[in-house]
Amino acid sequence: MGEGAENIFQKVINRVRYGLCHKLYQDRDPSVLKRSEEIEQFFDVTVEMLCIANTDGYFTRLNPAWEQVLGWTSQELMEKKFLEFVHPDDRDITNQAIAKLAGQQKVVNFLNRYLCRDGTYKWLEWRGTPVNNTIYAAAQDITERRNIESALIGKNNILDAISYAATNLMTSLSDETIQEVLSKFGKAVGATRSYIFTHSYAPDGRSLVSIRYEWVKEGIPPQADNPVLQDVDWVNQGYKRWAEDLKKGRTIYGNPHNFPVEEQQFLLENRVNSMAIIPIFSHKEFFGFLGFTDRADGQEWDDVELETLGAAAGLLGAAFERRKAEEEIKIRGDNLQAFFDTIEDFLFVINRDWVIEQVNGTVIRRLRYEKNELVGKSAFIIHPPSRYKDVEEIQKEILRGNCEFCQIPLITKDGKIIQVETKIISGTWNGNPVLFVVSKDITEISLSEEKFSKAFQASGSLMAILSVTGGYIDVNRSFLDVLGYKQEEVIGKMAADLDLSFHYEDREAIWSEVKRTGSIRNKKIQLKTKDNKVITGILSADIIWIHDNEALLVVINDVTEITRLSDALLSANKKLNLLSSITRHDILNQVQALFFLGEFLKDKVSQDSQGRSDLEKLLRAVETIHRQILFTRDYQDLGITAPAWMNVESVITREKGNKIFSDISINVTTGSLEIFADPMFSKVCYNLLENSLRHGEHVTEIRVSFYESKEGGLLVFEDNGAGVPASEKKRIFNQGIGKNTGLGLFLTAEILSITGISIQETGEEGKGARFEISIPAEGFRYG
The missing domain is CATH 3.30.565.10 (Histidine kinase-like ATPase, C-terminal domain)
Structure with a gap:
C-alpha cells in the first residue's frame, strides 16, 4: 500500500478515534465537510484496494478497486464472510492475522490469495490497523510480481538441480542418484510428479516406452509399478504425434485439454492438468523422455524453462550413455574373465622379467596353488627343477622373438608332472608388455595316440592313413598282409601309384564325397592285391587331424568270402524258389482237379447220405490245402532280399x-x-x-x-x-x-x-x- 494512502487512513482512524466523524455530521462544519468529501473521492479513485471490515469476518465497505481486481461487486463481497474468498491453503494464516488485529495489533506485509470471479486466484499484500472492532486495511495485487519472483526462484531451482545433476551423474550412475536428480527437478519446477520413460523396440519392430524412474510429491500415488505403463505401444495407442515429435527432438507441453482428442483420454482419466515431455538422446539415438505433470497453481511453461529442462535431459542422456558404455565394458570384462577362467588350458600372463602377472582358474585348480602363491612369483615355479636349464634357454629365445612353442612339462605343488604343449604370444597387459602363455595338457592325447596306435595295428580290418593329396602316411599289418605289400612299398606312395582300385572313376567319386562331407560309410569296392587277386571290401573313411594337418583315415573290411557265400546262398535260394514254384504249380493243378471231381460227385451223392457228409469234409480239406499253398507263394521270398x-x-x-x-x-x-x-x-x-x-x-x-x-x-x-x-x-x-x-x-x-x-x-x-x-x-x- 502506498505511503499517501496510509497517511489518509491514519487520519481517518484518528478522526474516528476522537469522535470527529460524529461531530462532522452534527455541526456540518463546512471545512470539515470539504475534507470528508476529498477523502471520499480519494477512496473511490485510488488503485489501492481499500476496505473497512469488522472482526466478525465481514467487509463493511470496499472501494471500486476490489471489483476491478477480483471481478466481484462490492455487494457480492460483503454478503459473505471474506474468509470464503480466501484460498483454502491460506485460511489458517488469515485467521491468525484476524486474531492479531482483534488484539489491536497492526498487520503489515501479510500475504494471501483471493478468489477471482473467473475462478483464478490473485496474490494480495495487506496492511491493516484495528480500531476496537473495526479493521481498516489496504491490499495491493502483487500477483504479477509474485509470478515473476516464483519464475526466478523456479529457474534458480532448476539451475541448482542441473548443477546437482552435472556434479553427481558424472560420478555416480546409481538408480538412487537418478531418483534424487528427478526429485530435485520435480521440486524445482513445482510439479507433483517427475519421471523418465525409456524407449525400446519389440521383436516385431513396434516402438515401445516404459516408465523406469519416478519421483512423486508427498501424498501423490506413484505409478512406477503400474503394468499399464510398461511396454506401451504408444504409436498405436494414440500417441503417434508424441513419438514423431520427440524422436525429432521436439518438446511436448501444455494442458491435455488442448491436445488432440486421441491423446486426451488416458491423461484426463488420471487427472493430468498440465505436463511437459522433453526427449532424451543417448549415442544420438532416441533413449526416452523426461516428463513433469501438474505444476502448482496451474503455472504455464515458458520457453526459458523448457530450454533449461532440455539441458537437463541432455545431462541425463549423457549419463545414460556413459552408464551404457561402462556396463558394456564391465560385461566385456566379466565375459573375458569368465572366458579366461572357463578355458581348460593353463593360461599365464608373464612379464618380461619372467614373473607371473595373472593365471586362470585352471592353473589354480590343476596345479593346486593359491593364486597369491603364483602371482608375483618367478615362472620357474611352475616347471620341474630338472628342466630349469631348458626353461632358461627357451626364455632367451622367446625374448629374442625366435620361439613361440615348447613342450616343457608343468609341475603341481605336490610334485605331479603334467605333460603339456605350450604356445607363447607377445602382447600388452595393463599397459605393459607381457607374454601370454597357453599350455595344453597332452597327457590324455599321448595316451589316446598310444591306444590308437595299438588298435590300428591290431585291427583285422585293412586300415590306412593318407594325406589329402592321396599319399600313404601309415598302414597297418592287415593292410600289408591282405594286399601282399611291404611297408616301404606303400609309405610315401600315392594311392594311384599302387593301382589298387579296378575303376579310377570309383576312386575319384570316393575322394569327392569325403572332401564334400568329411566322411563316407559302407562303400562297396573291389581291390587288386599285389599278385592281382580280386578282393571285395566295404570301405569307410573320415577326415582326421594329425599335428594340425588334415589327413584321411580309411578302414576297409574284407568281405570277399562273405560275398561269395552270400552269392552262393542267393543262387541256391533262387533255385529253391524255382523248384517251390514248379511244385506249387503242380500241386495246385491237382487241387483244381479235386475241386472239379468234388463238384461232379456232389451231383451223384444224395444230400442226406453219409457219403455226402464225407464228401463235404473232403472238399473242406482240399480248400484248406489250396489256401495254404497260395499262402506259401506270398512268403517264399521272406528274408531273401536285404532289409x-x-x-x-x-x-x-x-x-x-x-x-x-x-x-x-x-x-x-x-x-x-x-x-x-x-x-x-x-x-x-x-x-x-x-x-x-x-x-x-x-x-x-x-x-x-x-x-x-x-x-x-x-x-x-x-x-x-x-x-x-x-x-x-x-x-x-x-x-x-x-x-x-x-x-x-x-x-x-x-x-x-x-x-x-x-x-x-x-x-x-x-x-x-x-x-x-x-x-x-x-x-x-x-x-
Whole structure:
C-alpha cells in the first residue's frame, strides 16, 4: 500500500478515534465537510484496494478497486464472510492475522490469495490497523510480481538441480542418484510428479516406452509399478504425434485439454492438468523422455524453462550413455574373465622379467596353488627343477622373438608332472608388455595316440592313413598282409601309384564325397592285391587331424568270402524258389482237379447220405490245402532280399487301396517316418489291416500312429472293433492259431524280427485291438 494512502487512513482512524466523524455530521462544519468529501473521492479513485471490515469476518465497505481486481461487486463481497474468498491453503494464516488485529495489533506485509470471479486466484499484500472492532486495511495485487519472483526462484531451482545433476551423474550412475536428480527437478519446477520413460523396440519392430524412474510429491500415488505403463505401444495407442515429435527432438507441453482428442483420454482419466515431455538422446539415438505433470497453481511453461529442462535431459542422456558404455565394458570384462577362467588350458600372463602377472582358474585348480602363491612369483615355479636349464634357454629365445612353442612339462605343488604343449604370444597387459602363455595338457592325447596306435595295428580290418593329396602316411599289418605289400612299398606312395582300385572313376567319386562331407560309410569296392587277386571290401573313411594337418583315415573290411557265400546262398535260394514254384504249380493243378471231381460227385451223392457228409469234409480239406499253398507263394521270398528303409505312410497307403478296405476309414499320422525292415513289411501292414477287418466284427476305423520313447519307437495299429480276449493275446502270434491259415500273425512277427522289431497286442476287449510294434532307436528315422 502506498505511503499517501496510509497517511489518509491514519487520519481517518484518528478522526474516528476522537469522535470527529460524529461531530462532522452534527455541526456540518463546512471545512470539515470539504475534507470528508476529498477523502471520499480519494477512496473511490485510488488503485489501492481499500476496505473497512469488522472482526466478525465481514467487509463493511470496499472501494471500486476490489471489483476491478477480483471481478466481484462490492455487494457480492460483503454478503459473505471474506474468509470464503480466501484460498483454502491460506485460511489458517488469515485467521491468525484476524486474531492479531482483534488484539489491536497492526498487520503489515501479510500475504494471501483471493478468489477471482473467473475462478483464478490473485496474490494480495495487506496492511491493516484495528480500531476496537473495526479493521481498516489496504491490499495491493502483487500477483504479477509474485509470478515473476516464483519464475526466478523456479529457474534458480532448476539451475541448482542441473548443477546437482552435472556434479553427481558424472560420478555416480546409481538408480538412487537418478531418483534424487528427478526429485530435485520435480521440486524445482513445482510439479507433483517427475519421471523418465525409456524407449525400446519389440521383436516385431513396434516402438515401445516404459516408465523406469519416478519421483512423486508427498501424498501423490506413484505409478512406477503400474503394468499399464510398461511396454506401451504408444504409436498405436494414440500417441503417434508424441513419438514423431520427440524422436525429432521436439518438446511436448501444455494442458491435455488442448491436445488432440486421441491423446486426451488416458491423461484426463488420471487427472493430468498440465505436463511437459522433453526427449532424451543417448549415442544420438532416441533413449526416452523426461516428463513433469501438474505444476502448482496451474503455472504455464515458458520457453526459458523448457530450454533449461532440455539441458537437463541432455545431462541425463549423457549419463545414460556413459552408464551404457561402462556396463558394456564391465560385461566385456566379466565375459573375458569368465572366458579366461572357463578355458581348460593353463593360461599365464608373464612379464618380461619372467614373473607371473595373472593365471586362470585352471592353473589354480590343476596345479593346486593359491593364486597369491603364483602371482608375483618367478615362472620357474611352475616347471620341474630338472628342466630349469631348458626353461632358461627357451626364455632367451622367446625374448629374442625366435620361439613361440615348447613342450616343457608343468609341475603341481605336490610334485605331479603334467605333460603339456605350450604356445607363447607377445602382447600388452595393463599397459605393459607381457607374454601370454597357453599350455595344453597332452597327457590324455599321448595316451589316446598310444591306444590308437595299438588298435590300428591290431585291427583285422585293412586300415590306412593318407594325406589329402592321396599319399600313404601309415598302414597297418592287415593292410600289408591282405594286399601282399611291404611297408616301404606303400609309405610315401600315392594311392594311384599302387593301382589298387579296378575303376579310377570309383576312386575319384570316393575322394569327392569325403572332401564334400568329411566322411563316407559302407562303400562297396573291389581291390587288386599285389599278385592281382580280386578282393571285395566295404570301405569307410573320415577326415582326421594329425599335428594340425588334415589327413584321411580309411578302414576297409574284407568281405570277399562273405560275398561269395552270400552269392552262393542267393543262387541256391533262387533255385529253391524255382523248384517251390514248379511244385506249387503242380500241386495246385491237382487241387483244381479235386475241386472239379468234388463238384461232379456232389451231383451223384444224395444230400442226406453219409457219403455226402464225407464228401463235404473232403472238399473242406482240399480248400484248406489250396489256401495254404497260395499262402506259401506270398512268403517264399521272406528274408531273401536285404532289409531297406521304407516309408510307413506310403506302404499303408498302397495297401489300403485294396477293395476289401473300401468300407472302413484308415487314418495314418506317421508323416515322413521310415523304418528299417524286410521288404515284406508291406505284407505286415496288409496282415494287420486285414486282421482287424476279419476279426474285429464291427470295425469302422483303423488308426496308425507313431510315438518316440527313450528305448526307441512305437508304431501302433489300433481299431474300434471287438478286440482280443486276454487269454488269446499271446497265442495269436503262434503258428497255427487263427481262423484262416493260422500263419498270418505268426509270419508277421517273423518278418519284423528279421531287423530286431517286436510286436504285441495290448488292446482292451470290447474296445478294439491295439498292435504295438516296438522299433529299436536305430531302426527308424524321418525322411
